[in-house]
Structures are given as structure tokens and as C-alpha cells.
Amino acid sequence: MPISGINRRDVFISNQITNTTDPEDGADASGGTLQNPVSWLVRWILLYGDRRILAIVTTIVILSALLFVGTVWEFEMERLVTETRAVQALFNTLLGGIILFVSVVISINTAALAQEFAPLQVKLARIEDSIDFQIELEGLVEGGVSPTGLQPFLEYVIKGIHTETESLRTAENSTGDERARADLLAFADEIETELSLIENRMGKTNPQVSIVLLSTLEYPYARHINVTRRLKSVHGDELTNADHSSLTTLLQVLTVLASGREYFTTLYFKRELRNLSSSLLILSLPVIVFTAYVLLAIDAGLFPQTTLLGLGSRLLYVNLAFVIALSPYVLLSSYLLRILTVSKHSLESTVFTLDSDVELEFDR
Numbered sequence: 001m002p003i004s005g006i007n008r009r010d011v012f013i014s015n016q017i018t019n020t021t022d023p024e025d026g027a028d029a030s031g032g033t034l035q036n037p038v039s040w041l042v043r044w045i046l047l048y049g050d051r052r053i054l055a056i057v058t059t060i061v062i063l064s065a066l067l068f069v070g071t072v073w074e075f076e077m078e079r080l081v082t083e084t085r086a087v088q089a090l091f092n093t094l095l096g097g098i099i100l101f102v103s104v105v106i107s108i109n110t111a112a113l114a115q116e117f118a119p120l121q122v123k124l125a126r127i128e129d130s131i132d133f134q135i136e137l138e139g140l141v142e143g144g145v146s147p148t149g150l151q152p153f154l155e156y157v158i159k160g161i162h163t164e165t166e167s168l169r170t171a172e173n174s175t176g177d178e179r180a181r182a183d184l185l186a187f188a189d190e191i192e193t194e195l196s197l198i199e200n201r202m203g204k205t206n207p208q209v210s211i212v213l214l215s216t217l218e219y220p221y222a223r224h225i226n227v228t229r230r231l232k233s234v235h236g237d238e239l240t241n242a243d244h245s246s247l248t249t250l251l252q253v254l255t256v257l258a259s260g261r262e263y264f265t266t267l268y269f270k271r272e273l274r275n276l277s278s279s280l281l282i283l284s285l286p287v288i289v290f291t292a293y294v295l296l297a298i299d300a301g302l303f304p305q306t307t308l309l310g311l312g313s314r315l316l317y318v319n320l321a322f323v324i325a326l327s328p329y330v331l332l333s334s335y336l337l338r339i340l341t342v343s344k345h346s347l348e349s350t351v352f353t354l355d356s357d358v359e360l361e362f363d364r
Contacts, residue, residue: 046341052279055331059323062330066319067311087318088298094325095291101328102284109277112270133256140252150264151202154216157257158195164250165191168243177238184235184243187227194219213264217345221258225251265346269339276335284328294321 045054134146141160147153165188168174175181198216228251232244239247297303305313 045337047338051275051334051338052331054334054337055327058330058334059327062326063319063323066322067315070315070319071311088295091291091295091298091321091325094322095288095295098284098288098291098325098328101332102280105277105280109273112273137253137256140249140256150267153260154198154202154257157253157260158198160253161191161195161250161257164246164253167246168250173240173242175235175238175240175243177235180235180238180243183231187231190227191224194224213261213268213342216257216261216264217342219257219261221254221261225254225258228254261346265342268342272335272339276332279331279335280328283331287325287328290321291325294325 137146137157137160138144141156142163143156143159146156168184168188174184198219228247232239232247236244303313303317
């Protein structure tokens with residue numbers, strides 16, 4: 001098939017990152033083979049896991065590692081506490097860092113919130129632009145008034161793409177040129193394959209992250225837009241009016257899908273930053289008070305004498321206080337891990353891509 005080499009990407013990353021199969025199903029997206037526990041763990045850490053639970057688990061892992069190292073590599077914690085000021089300096093640094101850290105987060109969110117303040121005419125213009133966008137889409141898709149919900153909207157757009165790909169498949173009123181016809185069918189198959197992945201992912205639900213965003217996260221709309229334009233350019237003389245009309249409409253609907261996905265990504269980032277800020281504010285005040293109390297206790301030489309599993313009281317409580325003081329940074333890391341994962345797979349905000357441009361068969 002002439003364009004079987006059409007920039008077809010490996011869907012391994014897509015299946016690893018955006019596959020929303022319930023881990024309790026014990027099967028992959030196709031329902032055939034048992035799910036790899038390592039893959040499920042990676043997806044849970046990067047995307048699906050509750051960020052607060054991930055932070056708690058990470059904190060426990062850090063504490064266990066510190067206690068293990070302190071047990072294997074024995075050193076006199078009591079001497080370190082009483083004869084040096086290393087521990088006090090460490091907690092002083094953490095205390096100052098937490099206060100500065102919270103101030104920076106509040107400043108960032110204040111700046112983000114300030115962008116929402118606008119005159120009435122600006123708000124009105126945004127609403128009118130949204131309505132014009134929907135009216136334009138309704139002129140391309142035969143499905144009545146476009147919905148406002150994110151998932152129904154995405155289904156509405158996908159329906160329009162399906163309609164145009166079926167139109168390209170229809171032999172009636174299509175080109176009689178064999179090469180052009182083969183290119184059109186191969187391109188339609190490529191789009192249908194990608195849409196089937198999106199529809200499969202949309203059938204799952206996950207309260208921690210938008211399934212609408214994840215389902216379209218790796219859809220190669222930049223390449224599909226480019227291929228649509230190149231098909232019209234390369235086979236312009238061989239294509240019929242019906243083919244040109246289907247490709248033109250398909251190009252417009254793909255553009256709508258691209259802009260919609262970027263908008264969904266923006267909404268996700270806003271929600272994630274809001275959740276991060278609220279969680280940090282709730283956590284930081286108790287941690288600041290606790291860290292200050294630990295500093296006072298160390299200066300006074302007051303430590304609990306209770307031990308656990310034969311561990312020295314100084315080793316246990318200094319490490320416990322350390323991971324508690326570190327918890328705001330762990331929480332930040334857990335949120336940023338998901339934000340960076342999403343941003344890594346949604347870098348294409350225009351018709352350009354960072355991937356190498358693979359030469360198409362019909363360009364030769």
C-alpha cells in the first residue's frame with residue numbers, strides 16, 4: 001500500500017501511558033493478555049495514582065531507606081545530635097525552605113488567578129468566541145447542536161471525522177486513479193486506527209485525571225493535518241470534487257480536534273495547580289509548626305525514649321522528623337511528576353512536531 005509508511009508511530013508509549021485498563025481486570029486494552037504489573041505501577045505513579053497517596057508512599061519509602069542505612073552503616077546519632085549542630089542546621093534549612101517554598105507557590109497562584117480578572121467586555125468576547133466556535137463546528141458535523149461537556153464534545157468531533165473518513169472510503173464519486181485511491185484508503189485506515197484507540201480509552205473512567213485529556217494525549221493531529229494537505233497537493237488533479245470536499249472538511253474537523261485538545265490540556269493544568277496549591281497550604285502549616293518544635297526539642301536535648309524494632313530512639317525520631325519536614329517537597333514532586341508527564345506528551349501546540357518528518361511514499 002503506497003502510504004503504509006505514513007508517519008505511523010509506535011503505539012507502545014501510548015498503551016503504556018494512556019491505556020486506562022482497570023488493573024483489576026488483569027488484561028490489557030484488547031482484553032487478551034495479562035497486564036504487566038510493572039507497566040501498571042508505572043502508569044499509577046505517572047498518571048493515575050492519587051498524588052497525596054503517592055506522596056505518603058514515597059515518604060514511607062524514604063523513611064525506611066534512612067532507617068535501613070542508619071542500621072547497616074552504624075554511627076552514633078546521639079553524639080551527632082549533642083556534640084555537633086549538623087542536625088539543627090539541617091532542620092533550620094528545611095524550615096526556612098518550607099516558608100519560602102509556600103510563599104513562592106502562593107505568588108504563582110496569585111499571578112495565575114490575576115489572569116482571570118478581566119473587564120466585562122473581555123469576558124463577553126470570550127463567550128462569543130466560544131459560541132462562534134461551536135457554530136462553525138456544527139456547520140462541519142451533521143449532528144445538531146454541539147454539546148458543552150468535554151467528553152460529549154469529543155465524541156461529537158470524532159463522529160464528524162468518522163463521517164469524512166467513510167466518505168473517503170466510498171468508491172462512488174471518488175477518483176479512478178489507483179495510486180490516489182490507495183493513498184486515500186490508507187490514510188482513512190490510519191485515522192480510524194487512531195480514533196479506535198481514543199474511543200477505547202474514553203470507555204474507561206478515572207477520577208484522578210481527565211480521561212478526555214488522556215484519550216487524546218498522543219493523537220498525532222499535526223501529522224494528520226499535514227498528510228491531509230499533502231494529499232490534496234500531490235493528487236490535486238486526480239481527485240474528484242467529492243474527494244476535495246471530504247479532505248477539506250476533514251482538515252477543518254482535525255483542526256477543531258487539535259484546538260480542543262489544547263484547551264483540555266489548559267483546563268487540566270489549571271485544575272492540577274489548584275489542587276497542588278490547596279494540598280500544600282493544608283500540609284505546610286502543621287509541618288512548619290512541627291519542625292519548629294523539633295528544633296526546640298533538639299536544643300533542649302528532649303527526645304522520646306520509646307523505641308521500635310530495636311532501633312535507637314535518636315535514629316528513629318530524627319529520621320522521622322526529617323521525612324515529615326521533607327513532606328511538602330515530596331508532595332510537590334508527586335504533582336510535578338504527573339504535570340511533566342502530561343506536558344511531555346502534549347508538546348505539539350501547532351501543526352509542527354518535534355518528531356522527525358518521515359518521507360511519505362507519494363512524495364517520491
